[in-house]
Amino acid sequence: MVMKIFRNFFKRIFSGMFKSKEDIRLGFYGPPNAGKTSLTNRICRDWTGEEIGSVSKVPHETRTVQFKEKVEIEYKGKKMTFKMIDTPGISTKIDYEDFLKFKINKKEAKNRAKEATQGVIESIKWLDDMDMVVIVLDATENPYNQVNITIIGNLIARKIPVLIVANKIDKKKADIKKIEAAFPEYDVVGISAKYGENLEEFYESVFKVSKKI
Amino acid sequence: MVKKNKKKVSHIKGFAIQFLPYSDIRDLNGDERIRKILGIILGNNILILQGKLKPEEESRLIGDTMAMIAHVKEFKGIELAVIDGEEEEGFFSKMKKGLVNALSGGDLGAITIIGPASVVKDIKRNPKKIELLLNQ
Numbered sequence: 001m002v003m004k005i006f007r008n009f010f011k012r013i014f015s016g017m018f019k020s021k022e023d024i025r026l027g028f029y030g031p032p033n034a035g036k037t038s039l040t041n042r043i044c045r046d047w048t049g050e051e052i053g054s055v056s057k058v059p060h061e062t063r064t065v066q067f068k069e070k071v072e073i074e075y076k077g078k079k080m081t082f083k084m085i086d087t088p089g090i091s092t093k094i095d096y097e098d099f100l101k102f103k104i105n106k107k108e109a110k111n112r113a114k115e116a117t118q119g120v121i122e123s124i125k126w127l128d129d130m131d132m133v134v135i136v137l138d139a140t141e142n143p144y145n146q147v148n149i150t151i152i153g154n155l156i157a158r159k160i161p162v163l164i165v166a167n168k169i170d171k172k173k174a175d176i177k178k179i180e181a182a183f184p185e186y187d188v189v190g191i192s193a194k195y196g197e198n199l200e201e202f203y204e205s206v207f208k209v210s211k212k213i
Numbered sequence: 214m215v216k217k218n219k220k221k222v223s224h225i226k227g228f229a230i231q232f233l234p235y236s237d238i239r240d241l242n243g244d245e246r247i248r249k250i251l252g253i254i255l256g257n258n259i260l261i262l263q264g265k266l267k268p269e270e271e272s273r274l275i276g277d278t279m280a281m282i283a284h285v286k287e288f289k290g291i292e293l294a295v296i297d298g299e300e301e302e303g304f305f306s307k308m309k310k311g312l313v314n315a316l317s318g319g320d321l322g323a324i325t326i327i328g329p330a331s332v333v334k335d336i337k338r339n340p341k342k343i344e345l346l347l348n349q
Contacts, residue, residue: 092275093290093330094282117279124276144338146293150275153268 023070023083024210025129029151030136032059032089032116035167037066038193039136040086044068046199052086058102060116062088065126075203080210087126088119090147127154131213132161134206139166139174139190143182152183161212163205166190170197228257228332235264235321243270247277250327254291255281259328259345264321265295274327292333296324296343 028036041051053066068084096106096113104112133155137143155162164183166176170192180188189205191198231253238246247270253260266274271293278291326336326345337344 090275091290092278092293094279095289095330114283117282120279121276124272127272142337142339146271146295146336146338147275149295150268150271150293154272157268 023081024213025085025131026082026206027085027087027126027130027133028136029087029123029127029133030089031138031141031145031147032091033057034089034136034138034141035193036089036136037062037086039134039165039167039191040066040068040084042193042196042199043073044071044084047071047073052084058099058104058112060089060091060094060099060112060119062086063112063115063119064088065119065122073203073206075207078207080207085126085130087123088116090120090123090151092147094120127151127158127160130155130158130160132163132206132210134163134165136165136167136193137179139168139176139179140171143179148182152186161209162186163209164188165202167193170195228259228329231258231260233260233262235262238262243267243273246270247274250274251277251281254327254329255285255288257329257332259326259333262325262327265297265323265325287331288329290330292326292328292330292336294326294336294338294343296326296338297322 028040030036037053037055041053041055044050044052048068048071050068052068053062055061065088066086068086071082071084073080073082094113094116096109099109099112100106133151135148135151137148152162164179164186166174166179166188168174169176169190174190176188176190187205187209189198189202191202233250233253238249241249246266250260250262251274265271274291274293281288282290326343328336328345332348333345334348335344335346337346
């Protein structure tokens with residue numbers, strides 16, 4: 001027992017020493033179509049000039065985990081380097097017929113559904129490898145969704161710091177207060193990834209939450 | 214008009230609601246719990262589970278559900294919702310609840326609803342009410 005405590009103590013000290021030299025692994029999680037890729041694209045474009053992936057109105061556009069290394073963000077004279085990790089949206093159901101509404105043919109829709117299921121599995125596996133996570137929620141949707149609660153529960157269990165982003169605040173139906181009421185213990189930042197609204201406050205929160213790593 | 218009503222009734226016949234007391238899964242490990250739950254769901258049942266799963270079991274359930282969509286014909290996934298007991302609690306009630314949970318092995322003040330997506334279209338959850346919307 002005493003040995004275990006000592007081992008954990010030294011492990012924490014040493015991992016802390018080396019972690020500070022590595023890029024912070026910043027994951028973007030959330031349900032499909034919340035705007036995870038739009039936000040990571042916006043950040044990567046602002047600080048590296050390159051995007052991370054394609055965006056679409058069709059759900060499950062991101063079906064594999066996407067990375068961008070060495071993204072250096074500067075806020076009020078301070079600099080931090082991140083490894084951006086954009087994950088496929090997590091959902092509890094995937095029906096290929098839902099894709100047919102977007103004028104995708106049956107074969108392609110079935111293939112997309114298959115890849116999307118694998119993407120969800122991959123997203124869940126990656127939870128163990130994050131230093132910090134931004135949960136991107138669509139501010140026009142009901143936040144009391146079990147997927148959101150499951151993701152947050154898993155991050156708490158792994159002691160990974162969390163920042164919640166209420167995206168799409170440019171839309172009339174957006175309701176940040178509802179998201180704040182659903183997750184009162186977390187910092188919630190309202191943004192529009194599409195139009196780049198309120199990103200200063202987002203970066204400020206990223207720097208603030210990163211202190212908990 | 215009469216014909217329409219008959220059609221709706223015939224659809225409702227296609228599923229059952231099954232209650233699973235926590236005592237039935239208390240002694241099972243994570244894998245066995247998920248297998249048992251998915252077995253009930255694949256039988257086209259809506260499951261009402263006393264208590265709730267651990268966060269890592271919930272994510273495992275989602276992962277296994279995804280794997281099954283790819284392998285089980287007509288299976289489109291699940292709808293899932295957990296209703297917790299009291300939202301705001303004081304220190305002593307939290308401590309009491311923690312003690313009860315430790316003795317029973319799970320949070321018995323919660324209820325978990327899981328249904329196959331082919332039967333349950335959506336579970337709309339607000340803090341004070343829950344709506345189960347079924348597929349027509």
